[in-house]
Amino acid sequence: MTPPGENSRGSAPQDDNKRAAVARAWVLRLSSGEDTEADRLAFAEWLAASDDNKRAYEKAQSIWEALGEVDGIENLLTHRDSVTEFRPRNSMTRRFLVGGAMAASLAVATGIGFLLMQPAPTETLLYATVTGEIETITLSDGSRVTLGGASKLTGEFTPDGRTLELVSGNAYFDIARDEARPLTVHTDDVNVRVLGTRFDIKTRPDFVAVAVDHGHVRVTSPATGSRQDLTAGEKIVSDATHGISEVMTFDAGQELSWRSGRLSFVDAPLRYIVADMNQYSDRPIRLSPTAPADLHLTLSFPVDQIEQVLAGLDAAYPVAIESRQDDILITQGD
Amino acid sequence: MQAKVNERDRSPRTLMPGDPVSAPLTDAARQRTSFLNSLFRLHYAELVGRLRKVYGVGPPDPEDVAQAAFSKIAELDDLERIHSPRAFLFRTAVNICLNSNDKLKRSRAFVRSQLESNFSQRLEEKSAESVFMGKQDLERVAHVIRQLPPKQREILLRSRFRGQTYDEIRQETGWSQADISRQLNKVMALLQAELDR
Numbered sequence: 001m002t003p004p005g006e007n008s009r010g011s012a013p014q015d016d017n018k019r020a021a022v023a024r025a026w027v028l029r030l031s032s033g034e035d036t037e038a039d040r041l042a043f044a045e046w047l048a049a050s051d052d053n054k055r056a057y058e059k060a061q062s063i064w065e066a067l068g069e070v071d072g073i074e075n076l077l078t079h080r081d082s083v084t085e086f087r088p089r090n091s092m093t094r095r096f097l098v099g100g101a102m103a104a105s106l107a108v109a110t111g112i113g114f115l116l117m118q119p120a121p122t123e124t125l126l127y128a129t130v131t132g133e134i135e136t137i138t139l140s141d142g143s144r145v146t147l148g149g150a151s152k153l154t155g156e157f158t159p160d161g162r163t164l165e166l167v168s169g170n171a172y173f174d175i176a177r178d179e180a181r182p183l184t185v186h187t188d189d190v191n192v193r194v195l196g197t198r199f200d201i202k203t204r205p206d207f208v209a210v211a212v213d214h215g216h217v218r219v220t221s222p223a224t225g226s227r228q229d230l231t232a233g234e235k236i237v238s239d240a241t242h243g244i245s246e247v248m249t250f251d252a253g254q255e256l257s258w259r260s261g262r263l264s265f266v267d268a269p270l271r272y273i274v275a276d277m278n279q280y281s282d283r284p285i286r287l288s289p290t291a292p293a294d295l296h297l298t299l300s301f302p303v304d305q306i307e308q309v310l311a312g313l314d315a316a317y318p319v320a321i322e323s324r325q326d327d328i329l330i331t332q333g334d
Numbered sequence: 335m336q337a338k339v340n341e342r343d344r345s346p347r348t349l350m351p352g353d354p355v356s357a358p359l360t361d362a363a364r365q366r367t368s369f370l371n372s373l374f375r376l377h378y379a380e381l382v383g384r385l386r387k388v389y390g391v392g393p394p395d396p397e398d399v400a401q402a403a404f405s406k407i408a409e410l411d412d413l414e415r416i417h418s419p420r421a422f423l424f425r426t427a428v429n430i431c432l433n434s435n436d437k438l439k440r441s442r443a444f445v446r447s448q449l450e451s452n453f454s455q456r457l458e459e460k461s462a463e464s465v466f467m468g469k470q471d472l473e474r475v476a477h478v479i480r481q482l483p484p485k486q487r488e489i490l491l492r493s494r495f496r497g498q499t500y501d502e503i504r505q506e507t508g509w510s511q512a513d514i515s516r517q518l519n520k521v522m523a524l525l526q527a528e529l530d531r
Contacts, residue, residue: 024522030445033437033499034511040444047448058449063525066467066475067494068425069418074387076479077491126507128485130517152484168484284481326527
């Protein structure tokens, strides 16, 4: 690795920032398992070049090391959607239905060995996107899944079945038909079982929405024991307290436009819109307690123009947008 | 990661509660033994639980790693200076796993040799009193981690805690090495920005 240019002698803030970035890059490079002999020589030279470099490296290294001292780091990195607050729910039922690796690790933890005797999965899946990223993946059975921003999908395909779990965010599923291997998508609230069809699932801290684009699916809610069959053009939402909602119709052009990088809302509450925006915004958008979270809006915009849209809201509605260094705050406006 | 805990990292005398200790039983030695025993009693099960979250059923086997971490602690001269045994044990255990990957171990040793010739402060686990950050700063780190998108959390878990190389992460997730590097650099920049505030 050639560290980005570090030639400065002065200590202007931008030099220090650059030096800190170089130091962080070195820490990571030397923890990557991919560093070469040439890298190590270049690093030794850079380190010895100035005391400022040494201090910057020491600082970056201490951040990397300190990650191991964070209380509960194992939970922060492995739990589903740790951004959300704790919600009591009967997760045992759900976890056991998930099967595969998660059930296996739970089985060991609780000493229930029989689950381990189930056949080993033939294929373990893991896909995740960062904020702002939309990605389409083709699975081994020919199914295609488009993941929205900040989303995570895991799963296992065995000879007998196909299991996916939408851990966070949202996804559009175009599932290849396989009568012998039905496919189930698990979420926090509901399970969606299909043979072959196209549908969209969005998970949020307080609800899950399932919308069917083509074919039909069966949605079950383990928490409430309710179930609902859906066909093309139909949609439900489900939450832990109410279970599955009445069947609604939806406009595919609007509801599924996120796949081409456009978010569309018809008469939707501001808090729903903000939750979607946060899958794509560089800076988190926060609703202050005074913000009109239930203000209903009709909007359509590309995901890379969120800030412009917010500025427009500020001008046209009783909301105030405060653009800060680390986040964007929405409060009550005039 | 196909890592196994190196044989040499395992102590020949795995510490168990109530084990007789062969050292001369001075008061200091007795105190030390009783301290180690209480440490084991209080923290062993929880440490295994924490490691199981990171490594699953292994490899590396969480029980093996936990025992190796206790063995390492038993070798320390300045036991009484451990600030938080719980955090120290976990960090030590994770480092044992990182060192079980030969590539990572070699690079870590190289960095250490460079730093030791240049620094007074030691950046490794040998010394019980080394703490990288105060409690408040650690909470700020946790705050940043909570907000990371799933992909960045996944990469951080694999690289920093499971000790997977970028190529191993690529093979299991399909993300390119350049992408992995970019995401980790972003995470580190966020962490430093938060800590420098």
